[in-house]
Amino acid sequence: MDTLSITLSALADPTRRAILARLANGEASVSELAEPFDMSLVAVSKHLKVLEKAGLISKGREAQWRPCRLEPKPLRQVDDWLESYRQFWNDNLDRLEAYAALLQKGGKNEPSN
Amino acid sequence: MDTLSITLSALADPTRRAILARLANGEASVSELAEPFDMSLVAVSKHLKVLEKAGLISKGREAQWRPCRLEPKPLRQVDDWLESYRQFWNDNLDRLEAYAALLQKGGKNEPSN
DNA sequence: CAGTTAATTAACTTATAGGTTTAATATAGG
DNA sequence: CCTATATTAAACCTATAAGTTAATTAACTG
Numbered sequence: 001m002d003t004l005s006i007t008l009s010a011l012a013d014p015t016r017r018a019i020l021a022r023l024a025n026g027e028a029s030v031s032e033l034a035e036p037f038d039m040s041l042v043a044v045s046k047h048l049k050v051l052e053k054a055g056l057i058s059k060g061r062e063a064q065w066r067p068c069r070l071e072p073k074p075l076r077q078v079d080d081w082l083e084s085y086r087q088f089w090n091d092n093l094d095r096l097e098a099y100a101a102l103l104q105k106g107g108k109n110e111p112s113n
Numbered sequence: 114m115d116t117l118s119i120t121l122s123a124l125a126d127p128t129r130r131a132i133l134a135r136l137a138n139g140e141a142s143v144s145e146l147a148e149p150f151d152m153s154l155v156a157v158s159k160h161l162k163v164l165e166k167a168g169l170i171s172k173g174r175e176a177q178w179r180p181c182r183l184e185p186k187p188l189r190q191v192d193d194w195l196e197s198y199r200q201f202w203n204d205n206l207d208r209l210e211a212y213a214a215l216l217q218k219g220g221k222n223e224p225s226n
Numbered sequence: 227c228a229g230t231t232a233a234t235t236a237a238c239t240t241a242t243a244g245g246t247t248t249a250a251t252a253t254a255g256g
Numbered sequence: 257c258c259t260a261t262a263t264t265a266a267a268c269c270t271a272t273a274a275g276t277t278a279a280t281t282a283a284c285t286g
Contacts, residue, residue: 001127002127004127004130005130006125008121008122008124008125009121011121011125012121012122012124013274014114014115014118015274017194020198024201029232030233031233039274042234042235042277043274043275043276046273046274047274050273063232063282063283063284064231064232064233064282064284065232066232070198072198072202072205075202078191078195082192084134085133085183085188086192088183088185089186089188142263143264144261144262144263152244152245153246154262154263155246156245158264159244159264160244163243163244176252176253177252177253177261178253178261178262179263227286228285229286230283230286231282231283231284232284233280233281233282233283234281234282235278235281236280237279238275238276238278239274239275240273240275240276242272242273243270243273244269244270244271244272245269245271246267246270247266247267247268248266248267248268250265250266252261252262252263252264253260253263254260254261255258255259255260255261256257256258256259256260
């Protein structure tokens with residue numbers, strides 16, 4: 001699998017995204033990260049492994065703790081990928097706005113819904 | 114599943130991203146979209162269904178063709194989600210740049226690699 | 227050293243993703 | 257009406273994702 005696919009599939013899980021959101025506020029250990037979730041520590045540990053393989057987090061070691069921290073690179077890669085579509089959706093938005101403006105003006109033949 | 118998860122997992126497949134890239138250049142039918150891929154038409158049709166369920170494409174009908182077109186909304190949602198992390202990775206980048214600048218300056222204790 | 231805490235590994239279950247082939251449906255066109 | 261074309265549906269296979277519990281490893285602590 002290519003790295004972008006690996007990143008996106010790591011991100012395609014609400015638990016993992018919540019973990020990343022937590023880590024955006026600073027480092028945290030595995031059990032700290034697991035605490036808010038209604039699942040076993042082992043399950044969270046696996047989620048972390050998925051994030052780690054995608055390069056979205058890295059783990060240090062401090063005694064028996066493995067402090068995790070967010071890594072920016074893969075997120076930036078997603079952003080770069082999105083870049084190609086930004087033009088597209090702006091165009092699309094422009095069209096919608098133009099249409100809305102048209103309606104605002106009170107043209108005669110606007111649809112009723 | 115939440116919509117963002119559905120979108121991201123739809124995007125986490127290179128075939129589906131290639132389809133979206135193709136559709137960024139305009140509408141295309143199912144068989145046109147399938148043509149470049151080394152898999153059955155049925156498989157591509159399923160990929161399209163995944164994209165459609167995520168709202169990333171929509172299908173029209175023209176005789177026996179189902180022209181597909183790219184829909185911007187879910188991609189924008191991904192972009193919005195990324196927004197929260199942009200600050201983070203810019204900070205991170207700044208730190209790296211500052212460090213690089215420091216090295217440039219020729220400080221004494223820079224690492225050799 | 228014994229016990230506790232932190233985390234991972236192993237073995238297992240269940241559901242789903244992604245592909246296949248074959249069959250069905252719908253439309254155009256002679 | 258018959259046939260070719262476009263697409264979807266159905267049934268199936270296999271690999272993997274996401275969770276579980278139980279066992280293992282590693283480090284601190286009294």
